[in-house]
Amino acid sequence: MTRVNSKKVIALKPDRRRRRRPRSSSRIIGLAVVVAIGIGLFLGFRPNAYQVMIQGKSIGAIKEKKILDTAKETVAAQLESLYGTEVKFEEEVELKKYRAKKRDYIDPSYLITYMRKNMNVLIAFKEIIVDGKVIGIVASDDDLEVLKESLKKAYYGNKDVEVDFGKKVETKQVFAKEADLINHDLLVEKCTATTPKIVEYEVKSGDSLWLVADKLGVTTENIIKENPKFSESNVLRIGEMIKAKVNEPLLPLVVIEKDTQEEGAEDQNKEIEKEA
Structure with missing residues (x-):
């Protein structure tokens, strides 16, 4: 009887855990890359x-x-x-x-x-209003005195006279932009612009035809033309009304008579004495 040698073969199964490790590492690396890209995109487009x-x-x-x-x-x-x-x-x-x-x-x-x-930065400026009409915007009320001096020079040159506005002038606060301020030279030009007008003048003590013409800023010929009864040799009577055609500026000035000033000062002194 023949005897056969038999060998027992044992098959070993591969370790599953070892086979999965490479897959897990790849996924982690891939996820890290995606996260990194996401963070980069977020930082790249985030408002800064x-x-x-x-x-x-x-x-x-x-x-x-x-x-x-x-x-x-x-x-x-x-x-x-x-x-x-x-x-x-x-x-x-x-x-x-x-x-x-x-x-x-x-x-x-x-x-x-x-x-x-x-x-639109608005500043509290002043409107200059002449006889109810706005003629420009200035920085402050101080600009009125500057305007008066400029008009005095324009109308009377270097004459030593005290003047005041010949029309009602007032200011009103208005909020406006810096660019809305009127240039001073332009304001003077606007105020001195003239329009023809017939005016009447009441003769005062000491007046002559030449003196009246000088006060009104016209020639004696102009007065004679508007008053046919007059001549160069006319003697004016106090209270007499004289017509003249003048080119009236938008904002004229009037001369403050010295006598009027002195009388006003005397009256004021009398009032003070009475109160005392």
Whole structure:
């Protein structure tokens, strides 16, 4: 009987855990890459500044809101110091968050200059009103005295006379932009612009035809033409009415007579003595 040697073969199963490890590492690496890309995209497109919008126009970018607040306060302080009066903003600056590039950022000084020139920053100025008609906007009531001196020089040259406005002149507060201020030379030109007008003058003590003509700023020929009964040799009577055609300026001046001043001063002194 033949005997056969038999060997027992044992098959070993592969370790499943070892086979899965490479897959798990790949997934982790892939996930890390995706996360990194996501973070990069987020950081790349995330808003990092404020876009400054004035009257619908983009001016540039600023890092923080307080830059705008400081610029606004600076503009108000500059104008208040310059004109010594109230300042207010008629409109607000719009801020939008966005992703700014380096070239988009603006210097705070540029923002201040732009706001002052282009925004509706309103300042408490004065309207000059002549006989109920607005003729211009000035910075303050002090400009009226400057105007009076300029008109005096225009009408009377270097004559040593004291003058006052020949029409009712008043001022009224109005909020307006800095650009609305009227140029002084233009204001003088406007006030001295003339229109023809017939006026009547009442003869006073000491008046002569030549003196009346000088007071009215016309020639004796002009007066004779408007008053046919007159001649160069006429002696004027006190209280007599004389007509003259004059070119009346928009804002004339009148000379304050010295006698009137002295009488007024005497009356004032008498009143003081009575009160005492």
